[in-house]
Amino acid sequence: MSIVGQCLVGFLFGAIVGVLVQRSRFCNVAALRDAMLFKSYRNTKALLAGMMVMTLGFTLFMSFGDGKPLRFDVGLNTLIGLFIFGVGMVLAGACTVSTWVKAGEGNVGAVWALLFTFIGMFLFSLVWSFTYWPPAPSTMTGEPNLAGLQLGLSNAATLQEKFGVPAIVFGLIQAGVLYAIYRAVLRKERQVAAERGG
Amino acid sequence: MCQSLAICNGLAGGRRAGAGSTKPTQVAVWTEVFAWTEKLAPALHLTGCIRSKELRTHANHGDPMELFKKTIDPVTALILIGIANVFMFLVVGAWTVGGGETMMTGLMAQAVLGEQLNRVPFWELVFQPFIGDWRMYLSLGMLSGAFIAAVLSKEFYLRLPRSLSEWVMITVGGLLMGIGIRLAFVCNVSTFFGLSNQMNLGGYLAISGIIAGCYVGSMIYKRILEG
Numbered sequence: 001m002s003i004v005g006q007c008l009v010g011f012l013f014g015a016i017v018g019v020l021v022q023r024s025r026f027c028n029v030a031a032l033r034d035a036m037l038f039k040s041y042r043n044t045k046a047l048l049a050g051m052m053v054m055t056l057g058f059t060l061f062m063s064f065g066d067g068k069p070l071r072f073d074v075g076l077n078t079l080i081g082l083f084i085f086g087v088g089m090v091l092a093g094a095c096t097v098s099t100w101v102k103a104g105e106g107n108v109g110a111v112w113a114l115l116f117t118f119i120g121m122f123l124f125s126l127v128w129s130f131t132y133w134p135p136a137p138s139t140m141t142g143e144p145n146l147a148g149l150q151l152g153l154s155n156a157a158t159l160q161e162k163f164g165v166p167a168i169v170f171g172l173i174q175a176g177v178l179y180a181i182y183r184a185v186l187r188k189e190r191q192v193a194a195e196r197g198g
Numbered sequence: 199m200c201q202s203l204a205i206c207n208g209l210a211g212g213r214r215a216g217a218g219s220t221k222p223t224q225v226a227v228w229t230e231v232f233a234w235t236e237k238l239a240p241a242l243h244l245t246g247c248i249r250s251k252e253l254r255t256h257a258n259h260g261d262p263m264e265l266f267k268k269t270i271d272p273v274t275a276l277i278l279i280g281i282a283n284v285f286m287f288l289v290v291g292a293w294t295v296g297g298g299e300t301m302m303t304g305l306m307a308q309a310v311l312g313e314q315l316n317r318v319p320f321w322e323l324v325f326q327p328f329i330g331d332w333r334m335y336l337s338l339g340m341l342s343g344a345f346i347a348a349v350l351s352k353e354f355y356l357r358l359p360r361s362l363s364e365w366v367m368i369t370v371g372g373l374l375m376g377i378g379i380r381l382a383f384v385c386n387v388s389t390f391f392g393l394s395n396q397m398n399l400g401g402y403l404a405i406s407g408i409i410a411g412c413y414v415g416s417m418i419y420k421r422i423l424e425g
Contacts, residue, residue: 003330006290010332013286013293014339017279021340022347023266024275028386032412037420043272047390050276054395057284058292062396068291070392072383074400079407081382082389084374086411089386090419092371096295096385100337104344109359113372114299120376121303125320128380156397170397 021101028095032086041189048182052175059171062157069157266351283391290332292392295340296385298333299376300325363422382407 001009020026024046031043061067089095092113094102099117102110156167283293304327308315315321348354359365379385384393384404394401 001289003332006332007330007335009286009290010334010336011339013282014336014341015343015346016282016339017293017336018340018343018345019347020270020275020279022344022353023351024270024272026272026275028390029412032409033416033419036413036416046272046276049273050280051390051395053277053280054283054292054391055397057280058287058395059397061284061288067287068289069396070292070388070398072400074398074403076403078382078384078400079403081378081380082384082386082404082407083378083411083414084381085378085386086408086413087415087418088371088374088376088378088411090371090412090415091367092375093368094371096299096375096379096387097340100295100340101344104341105348106354106356108356109364109368112359112365113368113375116369116372117299117376117379118303118306120373120378121300121380122307122376123373124377124380125303125318128318128320128324154397154399155393159397167397174395174397 017097018101018104021097022105027098029089029093029098033090035185039188039192041185044185045182045189048178048185052178052182055171055175055178056168059156059167059174062155062160062167062171065157069155071155074154266347280391292388292396293336294333294385294388294392295337296379296388298331298335298337299385300380301327301331301334302337303376305329367419367422378411 026043026046028043028047031047034040034042035044058067058069062069092099094110094113096117099110099114103114156170159165159170160167279293286293304315304321304325307321308327315327321327345354359368382404384400386408389401389404389408392398392401394405
């Protein structure tokens with residue numbers, strides 16, 4: 001596909017997401033924070049439902065060798081980075097999606113958060129260097145580098161090659177686990193509602 | 199799901215009443231499809247999103263603008279996004295936001311610093327600023343989609359953070375988000391809607407990281423709100 005076509009597909013998908021997220025007021029931060037702080041699960045349920053659909057869809061296409069799975073190494077930097085991100089998104093009150101959506105709604109705070117996300121990225125890129133930053137040299141090669149705290153490369157497509165089991169099998173297992181969590185959340189929600197009502 | 203189905207149903211209803219260009223069998227097929235989705239819904243525990251009464255009122259109105267009059271159930275919205283994402287995964291790749299934001303950072307830095315930017319290895323070895331990156335247009339699409347939806351539903355107005363502490367929290371939060379994305383190479387979108395759904399090991403690591411971070415963040419947030 002040509003570059004312009006790719007950009008158009010991206011823009012179209014983004015616009016659909018923008019409309020749906022704006023109209024449903026879904027927020028990733030709320031999905032996690034509200035469940036922890038206020039025991040309300042409106043967004044958590046949506047997050048789980050979306051993940052179930054995507055797990056089944058992605059792994060189904062991967063079993064036929066279609067699609068464009070992400071390929072990059074995973075390391076402890078993923079864990080630490082997302083920990084920092086998690087703290088940041090609660091403080092900012094918006095994740096990467098909701099900063100864009102809220103900016104579209106006219107929220108100046110979200111534009112400000114977005115601006116500082118850019119600044120944070122740039123500041124961190126100054127620290128990053130080919131020789132200085134340990135995960136860097138190997139992270140783009142696909143070879144595990146334990147010295148750089150890398151844990152290797154794995155996704156449903158590579159698991160499929162390794163075990164000879166179609167990717168959809170892994171997908172079904174994961175969707176099953178997600179569904180169990182979904183049911184548990186529903187049960188918890190009913191319990192909370194009963195407590196509040198009584 | 200109900201909203202888009204409602205629109206389809208509304209259109210089908212409109213055509214039925216129209217010049218008769220639609221064959222009756224086509225209408226029958228639509229009715230069959232709706233009946234089927236209604237049967238399917240309770241099985242999926244998504245009863246909140248498809249209600250036959252709603253469908254009927256929409257069929258009478260046949261007004262696509264109904265979409266912008268009330269809030270969509272987030273479960274429905276995320277299922278629709280999920281389906282769209284699966285198809286985009288086939289064409290270009292899964293939904294991601296952090297990559298596009300990095301590209302924008304690179305382009306902005308290039309505009310300000312020019313050739314000087316080449317002295318920072320990151321922008322040469324990992325992310326070369328490139329104007330044709332589809333992920334940037336995905337972010338811009340979200341911005342414009344949200345803007346259009348907000349204008350159509352008359353929800354667009356300027357909101358400012360109320361207090362100084364809120365400004366400070368947003369600033370620090372934004373900086374931490376930017377640093378976190380670049381350190382981890384993924385953002386929360388590619389964690390929840392990309393990596394973990396492609397069974398990538400990093401997805402599970404990233405989810406545990408983001409949940410732990412969210413917990414710590416929530417505690418800080420609570421303390422600031424209370425203190």
